[in-house]
Every structure is written in C-alpha cells, then in structure tokens.
Amino acid sequence: MSAFRTIWTTEDHYVEVIDQRKLPHEWVVEKLISYKDAERAIKEMVVRGAPLIGATAAYGIYLAAKEGADLNEAFADLRLSRPTAVNLFWALDRMKAKLAGATDLVQTAWEEAAQIVEDDVETCRMIGVHGLPLIEAISKKKRGETVHILTHCNAGMLGCIEWGTITSPIYQAVQKGIKVHVWVDETRPRLQGANLTCYELTRHDVPHTLIVDNQGGHLMQHGMVDMCIVGTDRTTRQGDVANKIGTYLKALAAHDNHIPFYVALPSTTLDMTIRDGLKEIPIEQRNQNEVRYVVGKSKITGQLDEVLICPETTQASNYGFDVTPARLVTALITERGVCNASEEGLLKLFPEYN
C-alpha cells in the first residue's frame, strides 16, 4: 500500500527507523545497533505510535540478542521506555514467550520481530476494510458529497508500519473514489497532527486542513464534521480509550453535537486485564519543555529550531494522554469488525478473552 514503511532491517542485519521528530521537514533515518538505541528511540519519540513502539521494542530484543546483552535487562529497560501504549508490553511479552526455550535466540528474535511487523500491516489493512463502510454510509447519505473526518494526533501509518489505524479506512475510501476531507488537529505539544498526519496525508494525496486543537468543537457545532476517527494507546475491557491528550475533549464535543466518534483499535492495543481506564491506565507525563518550546522550521535560517513560547520562569504540565470513557465512543473499528465500546462488544469479536 505505501511507498515506505516506518521500520525496516538492513543488509547487515540491523534496524533502521525514520526519525519522526524531524518530519515533515527532513527525512532522517536512524540506524539502531543496540537495544539501548531502540530504548532511546522510543523514549525520545524518534519513533512513536502504539503499534510502532511495539515493533521497535520487539526489534530491540532482537538487537539485545544479537549483541549478546543480558536479555532480562533488555526486557526490563524496554518495558520502562514509555508507560501508556500497551503494545509495548504486548510485543515484549510475545518476544519473551517466543524466546523461551528457543535454541537460536538471535534467529528466533529476528523472525518474531519481523512477524510482529507483518502482522501489524495486515491488522491495519483489515481495520480499513471494516472501517470503510462507515465512511461509505456517510458518503451515500450525502449523495457523494465530501465526507469530513476529524482526527486527533497521528494514528496513521507513521504510528504503525503501513496503512495506519485511523488512516486505513481513509486511504481505502480514497482508493475507492469516495470524496473525503480530513480536519487534522495539530495536537499540541508534540504536534503529531501538524508534523506527521499532514505529512502522510500529503504524500497520499488526501485532502486535509490543519486546525488548532481548540477549533474542533466549533466545526462540529456548525455541521462541518461528519465523523471523528481517532487512534488509541490502550483500550480497556469495558471500552475506555486512552489516547493522545485532548481526545476526551473531542469526544465530548462530538457527543454534544451527535457526531459519530470512532476509535480505530488493533487488538494489540487492547488491555483486557483492566476495566476502568480512568483509574487503571497509567498516563505518561513528559518533560515540561515539550510544552514550553515549539519545534519547527525557522523562517530565517530554514533549519529546524525550537523557540520558547512562555516566560523563562513559567513551569508547564505535560500529560501525554487522556481517557475517553466508553459512553462517548460510538464504536470500535477493529481488524475483526466494528463493535460497541463495551465488554460485550469486544468479546463478540474476541471471544478468546472470555
């Protein structure tokens, strides 16, 4: 589907990723040689997005095996790289299970990490297959007029491997000739919407408009949004959804304006061990300077730069995620189909969690 992937292996059997901190202005590839490189890439958001974090951690375990590092230490360090996206822990648990009893740790880790990547590609493609009818239905209702979709942060291919989660139904709608337009929340403070979603929608020729995070409610009040689709970093057994900070506010506005609010959810982002997302999902707090400074391309030098947007002495709070309660979620779009944001809805599609 896409001209590029977000993580790949090299001829000398190492791993390369795109430094997403530099997009959309610079295409910088970072080579991961050691598991500490993978850990740092996750921590510093060289790579980000729940599924890609999981894939990077999986290859981090491969790199640990390749370099002869202490695997227990590597698992422990990678588990601490970021707390909210459950894919990280899912991927590490999958690698640990696969390596248990393996004779050739390096080869086994290499193959399992590669399989995690391929599985995500197919999972995201299927999210598109199941999400497409939702867009189609609105298009038909609008007699072919443009379907306006609002999204928050980046849950596109750059948060995954190819298709992306929220972008998969959008890309498949465009491929089918359905007219769509995407309102892209810039998504302060790291601007994943402005930097990443706009970048990939541009590359895929998807009409879109960048908006400040606070504009979404106004657009919804004035009938300019037909549906919202967002990603998730962790969804609980009862359908509570952790996603980038600000998602909850969009869900409130959508609910108030009777606009469908969908969550694109790969099952690798399910945490069926917890119910109450507000009480049980760990919310990452990141460095306050991500709020105090903005990174962008200087009009003067044309180089990437960061500028202070508040007084030197002003402190900032920087919660990375919030939790949208299931009651505000219209439905979950998964690789096995669309279901209600509830335990009953999830168990219909994923009975193995009974």
Ligand SMILES: CSC[C@H]1O[C@H](OP(=O)(O)O)[C@H](O)[C@@H]1O
């Ligand atoms: C399919 S990506 C899911 C999720 O990850 C993003 O967070 P971050 O950029 O901090 O890793 C965002 O919450 C996306 O919706």
